[in-house]
Amino acid sequence: MTLTVGIIGAGRIGKLHVDHLRVIPQIRVKSVSDVEIRHLKEWAKEKQIEVLTNDYHDLLKDPEIKAVFICSPTNTHATIIKEAALAGKHIFCEKPVSFSVEETEEAIKVVEKAGVKLQVGFNRRFDPNFRKIRELVQDGTIGKPHILRITSRDPEPPSIEYVQSSGGLFMDMTIHDFDMARYIMDSEVVEVFANGAVLVDQAIGEAGDIDTAIVTLKFANGALGVIDNSRQAVYGYDQRLEIFGDKGAAQADNKRANQVEVSTAEHVSKEKPLYFFLERYTQAYIDEVKEFVAAILENKPIVCSGFDGLQAERIARAAKKSLETGVPVKLEQVGETAIV
Structure with missing residues (x-):
């Protein structure tokens, strides 16, 4: 069985998905849309894209296309999700679904009513090491979870233009x-x-944002979590995770060009972490699209659903409110009007 798909948005992530989809035997990448297509013509020819258009509605009207990948700017996601659902297309949408809890909830309702599948692009769920950590929690190896610690630091800050629209x-x-x-x-x-x-x-601050953060979480199961973020780790893309429970702990370290550690009388050394997310999460990006395709062709449940996207957005909104007020914020407060 072949699944014909279209890509909406041909930036870095859209092109990445084209590359990964083209190596899956059951996939035919028929169409790509972007608001500006003049610079994409040679690329589209090289990737054997049959239709290149500046109007994504062309993809939604195409009866051959059964699924779309939404890789356009975030402020377009919710609208395109609803239109795609009404057109009967299955949907893969990059995160976040929207900047508004209400818009995301509305988009999910349209998807559910249309009976199509929606997967949100939280690719880290598909990283083999992080999946193994989850398995160790699920099978009780580390016992009852007490503390989750996540370190996530970018190698360099994004442009101010990106910050302003992020x-x-x-x-x-x-x-x-x-x-x-x-x-x-x-x-x-x-x-x-x-x-x-x-x-x-400081330009990030002038744009109304922060570049360094510590976030603490309380979970329904009683466990605690801490996340530390920075927009600049000079040694590379720092992605580490540890889960601690009453029977032990498990850690996932950074990926490196190789895992060799050299010890001499002068020093102990090993390679720096891989530099950016496209290197670090290559396999995760491949596996997430494979599982989306399998969910459609084999009618399996979606691994990362619209509800998962909604919950992550609600936590992000709560974090922003906490930063602004200086006090903890309960997720039950993040409703239709509580945080704007």
């Missing part, structure tokens, strides 16, 4: 960690307390 550190960057916290712990976050600072680039 939705802020919590919605753009930490949202991956919020989803990872729920995924590893298999328990909902019930309370968030956030501290933040501008320590990397």
Whole structure:
């Protein structure tokens, strides 16, 4: 069976998905849309894209296309999700679904009513090491979870133009960690307390954002979590995780070009972490699209659903409110009007 798909948005992530989808035998990448296509013509020809258009509605109207990948700017996601669902297309949407809890809830309702599948692009769930940590929690190896610690630091800050349209550190960057916290712990976050600072680039502060943060979480199962973020780790992309329980602990360390550690009389050394997310999470990106395809072709449940996307957004909104007020915020407060 062949699944014909279309890609909406041909930026870095859209092109990445094209590359990964093209190596899956059951997939035909027929169409790509982007608001500006002149610079994409040679690329599309090289990737054997049959249709290149500047209007994503062309994809939604195409009866051959059964699923779309939404890789356009975040402020377009919710609208396109609803239109795609009404057109009967299955949907893979990059995170976040929207900058508004209400918009995300509305999009999910349309998807559910249409009876199509929606997967949100939290690729870290598909990282083999993080999946192993989850398994160790699930099978009781580390016992009852007590503490979850997540370190997530970028190698360099994004452009100020990106910062201004990103939705802020919590919605753009930490949202991956919020989803990872729920995924590893298999328990909902019930309370968030956030501290933040501008320590990397003052221009980020002038744009109304922070570049350094510590967030503490309380889970419904009684466990605690802590996330530390920075927009600049000079040694590379720092992605580590530890779960501690009453029977032990498990850690997932950084990926490196090789895992060799050299010890001499002068020093102990090993390679620096891989530099950026495209290197660090290559396998995770491949596996997430494979599982989305399998969910459609084999009618399996989606691994990372619209509800998962909604919950991560709610935690991000709670973190922002906590940062602004200086007090912990309960997730039950993040409703239709509580946080705007």
